[in-house]
Amino acid sequence: MLDDTLPTPKPRVIAGERDDWELVIGMEVHAQVASNAKLFSGASTTFGAEPNSNVAFVDAGMPGMLPVINEFCVEQAVRTGLGLKAEIHLTSAFDRKNYFYPDLPQGYQISQLYHPIVGEGEVLVEMGDGTARTVRIERIHLEQDAGKSIHDMDPTMSFVDLNRTGVALMEIVSRPDIRGPEEAAAYVVKLRQILRYLGTCDGNMQNGNLRADVNVSVCRPGQYEKYQATQDFSHLGTRCEIKNMNSMRFIQAAIDVEAKRQIAIIEAGGEVTQETRLYDPDRNETRSMRSKEEAHDYRYFPDPDLLPLEIEQGWVDDIAASLPELPDAKKSRFIKDFGLSDYDASVLTADTASAAYFEQVAEVSGNGKVSANWVINNLFGKLKEDERDIEASPMTPAQLGGILKLIEAGDISGKIAKDLFEIVYAEGGDPAQIVEDRGMKQVTDTGAIERAVDDIIAANPAQVEKAQANPKLAGWFVGQTMKAMQGKGNPKAINEIVAAKLGL
Numbered sequence: 054m055l056d057d058t059l060p061t062p063k064p065r066v067i068a069g070e071r072d073d074w075e076l077v078i079g080m081e082v083h084a085q086v087a088s089n090a091k092l093f094s095g096a097s098t099t100f101g102a103e104p105n106s107n108v109a110f111v112d113a114g115m116p117g118m119l120p121v122i123n124e125f126c127v128e129q130a131v132r133t134g135l136g137l138k139a140e141i142h143l144t145s146a147f148d149r150k151n152y153f154y155p156d157l158p159q160g161y162q163i164s165q166l167y168h169p170i171v172g173e174g175e176v177l178v179e180m181g182d183g184t185a186r187t188v189r190i191e192r193i194h195l196e197q198d199a200g201k202s203i204h205d206m207d208p209t210m211s212f213v214d215l216n217r218t219g220v221a222l223m224e225i226v227s228r229p230d231i232r233g234p235e236e237a238a239a240y241v242v243k244l245r246q247i248l249r250y251l252g253t254c255d256g257n258m259q260n261g262n263l264r265a266d267v268n269v270s271v272c273r274p275g276q277y278e279k280y281q282a283t284q285d286f287s288h289l290g291t292r293c294e295i296k297n298m299n300s301m302r303f304i305q306a307a308i309d310v311e312a313k314r315q316i317a318i319i320e321a322g323g324e325v326t327q328e329t330r331l332y333d334p335d336r337n338e339t340r341s342m343r344s345k346e347e348a349h350d351y352r353y354f355p356d357p358d359l360l361p362l363e364i365e366q367g368w369v370d371d372i373a374a375s376l377p378e379l380p381d382a383k384k385s386r387f388i389k390d391f392g393l394s395d396y397d398a399s400v401l402t403a404d405t406a407s408a409a410y411f412e413q414v415a416e417v418s419g420n421g422k423v424s425a426n427w428v429i430n431n432l433f434g435k436l437k438e439d440e441r442d443i444e445a446s447p448m449t450p451a452q453l454g455g456i457l458k459l460i461e462a463g464d465i466s467g468k469i470a471k472d473l474f475e476i477v478y479a480e481g482g483d484p485a486q487i488v489e490d491r492g493m494k495q496v497t498d499t500g501a502i503e504r505a506v507d508d509i510i511a512a513n514p515a516q517v518e519k520a521q522a523n524p525k526l527a528g529w530f531v532g533q534t535m536k537a538m539q540g541k542g543n544p545k546a547i548n549e550i551v552a553a554k555l556g557l
Contacts, residue, residue, distance in 0.1 A: 062184040064277065065233030069316040074271045076312050077280075077289045078237050079229035082244055083222045084254040085198065085262040086129045092197055092221035093120030093163065100260050104214040112219040114158030119358050126221040127362065128372060129253040130170050130195050133223055135373050136251045137190050139174025144363050147195075147356040156200030156213050164224075165194035166353045170362065176227075176247070177381060178240045179399075188240050189228040198222050217261075223254070229268070229289060232277075234305035241265055241301060246380050250405055258299040267295045267304060269311045271319070290315070291325040295332050295339055307332035311339045383408055391421025400429055406443045407433075410450050417454025424457060431474055448478045455484040464488060465495050468540040495543050499550065502534070502542050506550050509533045517555065524557045 064075045091098060094109035111118040134141050146168040149161040171193035179185045200218040204211045225244065231237050245256035245263055256263045270290040272280075280288040295311060298304045310332075315325050330339040378386070380402050387398040387408075401411045407428075415424040432453060436446060456473055459465045465473060465488060473493060477484055488494050509530055510517055520526040530551045535542055551557075 059179070059183060059185040061186055062180050062182070062232070062236065065235075066274070067271070067312055067316060069320050071320050073274055074312070074316050075274055075277060076233055076308070077229045077270045077272055077277060077292075078231035078233075078308060079268040079292070080227045080231065080237065080240060081266040081268070081294075082225045082227075082241065083198075083264045083266070084133075084225060084244075084248055084256075086126045086195075086221035086223055087252060087254055088123060088126050088129060088221055090123055090125075091219040092123050092126050092195065094219055096219065098220050100262075102216055104212070105216060107216040108218065112158070112215060114160070120163065120356075122359070122362065123221065126195065127170070127364065129221075130193060130223055131364070131369055131372050132251050132376065133225075133248065133253045134171035134174060134193055135369075135376055136247050136253075136379060137171075137174035137176060137193070137225075139190055139193065140172035141364075141369050142168065142170055142172055143366060143369070144168065144361055145170040145194075146361045147359045148353045149356050150196075151352045154199065154202075155211070156202045156215065156218065158200070158215065158218065162197050162199065163356055163359070164196035167355075168361070169194035176240060176243055178236060178243050180236065180239055181399075186230065186232070186236060188230045191226045191228050193223050193225050196222050196224055229270075229280075229286075229292075234308040237267060237308055238301040238305050241304065243380075246403065250377055250379050252377075261299060263299070265298045265304060267298055267308060268292045269295065269308055269315070270325075271312055271315050290319075291327050293325065293327065293339075294329045296329050296342060298332065303332060303334055306334065306337060307339060310337055314339065377405075387411075387421075391415060391425065393421065393425050397425045397429060400433075401425060404443075410443050410446070413450030414454040414457070417451055418457035418461065420457065420461060423460075424454070427453060427457060427474075431471075435478060447481065448474075452477050452481075452484060459484060459488060463495060463543065465493060466535075466540060466542070466544055468535070469493050469495060472540070493541070495541055499546055502538070502546050502550050503554075505534050505537045505542065506530065506547070506554050509537065510554055520555055521557070524555075527551055527555055527557055530555070 067074045067076065086092070088098060090096065091109070091112065094111045096109040096112055097107045099107060111120055131141055145165055147163050148166045150164045150166070151161045153160055169192045173192070174190035176188045176190065177185055178188055198217050198220040200213055200215040202211055202213055206212055227240070231240055248254040249256050254263060258264070270292040272288060272290045276288040280286065293311060293315065295307045298307060311330070318325055329342045331342045332339050384398045384402045387393050387401060388395065393401070402408045411424060411428050414428055415421045418424050432446065432448065436443065456470055456477065460467065460470050473484055473487060476487060516526070516529060520530065531544070531547050534547050534551065535544070
């Protein structure tokens with residue numbers, strides 16, 4: 054298992070005009086459930102469809118239309134909870150959150166305030182500097198998404214697209230355990246990674262399938278420790294929520310600017326007002342959106358059209374048994390089984406496709422460390438250069454593993470392997486056959502190597518004297534021999550023969 058006893062990162066301290074302040078951050082991440090149909094209707098969830106083409110009567114708020122729960126969305130929520138080591142509630146219930154907006158036809162959102170389907174869990178967030186923080190999950194509840202208002206198609210009118218209305222969301226609510234902008238971004242990265250491994254959300258932030266609401270407050274040093282001891286939120290200061298963040302960079306920038314705004318207000322003798330705000334990246338500032346923040350503001354009440362949701366423990370157990378190996382466990386296994394560094398294991402387990410590709414390469418080559426080095430440095434570098442992801446790699450794991458197997462067998466040198474890599478990447482084919490057909494096989498005949506070394510020594514008497522006086526210069530003869538043999542000479546044999554010929 055991974056070491057979750059790593060030192061905890063220090064909280065971000067921000068210097069105000071008069072005092073030092075610490076950040077306290079909680080997050081509400083809205084993850085669109087990976088499902089072909091919406092939460093309470095059979096309408097499609099396909100992204101990019103013609104406006105208002107994926108809308109059922111219940112999504113449009115037509116009179117008399119009753120919601121019917123999508124069982125698969127419930128399963129996905131349970132799967133997510135299990136992946137976050139959370140408590141699964143066998144009985145949950147839906148509530149109506151009432152507010153009026155053009156892209157919400159019903160005039161309310163069906164959500165789960167009082168009885169969510171998933172309870173307390175946790176996410177281990179490693180910061181890359183040898184520190185880690187466990188962020189507690191307070192709850193995960195299912196709810197409908199709203200539609201989309203479009204304001205830039207006409208100078209005098211706004212348009213409404215209801216395709217997204219009713220799409221299932223999982224709202225993943227954290228405790229206020231995050232203490233800095235970098236931690237907040239790392240938390241979202243880790244959460245998205247887990248969701249992708251589970252297959253419960255594709256994590257596409259550009260399409261709005263993963264969005265974060267960031268709750269920011271500031272307090273003086275020592276106040277957070279009082280909160281931990283008493284669970285009294287008054288020690289943390291008044292929070293403001295920054296809505297709909299869909300970029301790691303913007304999340305960090307918004308937290309930083311919002312914290313400074315709050316500090317300036319407090320130090321000027323004012324009070325921070327609890328409200329929802331939006332971040333403007335062009336001006337690098339947050340601005341007020343609305344002041345509704347508490348449950349009573351939205352007049353929540355149990356949805357009369359939906360019975361309490363009851364699930365069986367046996368069903369939950371079946372879902373748990375089907376969970377894939379998750380990122381932390383996979384990373385730990387890569388370190389243990391393949392002898393990888395923490396960094397290499399982190400890179401290779403960043404997503405399921407990269408991890409699977411590496412494991413197939415390692416299986417063919419028989420060497421995990423060498424496979425990791427070639428996948429990370431050679432393949433990933435080439436894919437980045439070509440703006441491709443691992444799924445679009447023109448080189449299969451079997452081909453890359455085959456190249457490494459030829460190195461291990463002594464059939465090709467590392468230099469030839471790099472040339473072979475370029476050929477296979479560009480043209481495809483069986484690496485072993487290419488080596489055979491193009492005469493790329495490494496020369497292990499010591500007689501041929503000796504003749505090449507003898508020729509170079511005979512032609513360079515002055516260099517011989519220098520090398521004999523300073524053995525480090527013998528590498529020049531090795532390089533010249535490799536050049537003379539067009540990179541096909543066995544490096545180990547060349548080194549040994551050069552040393553013997555020079556009497557070193």
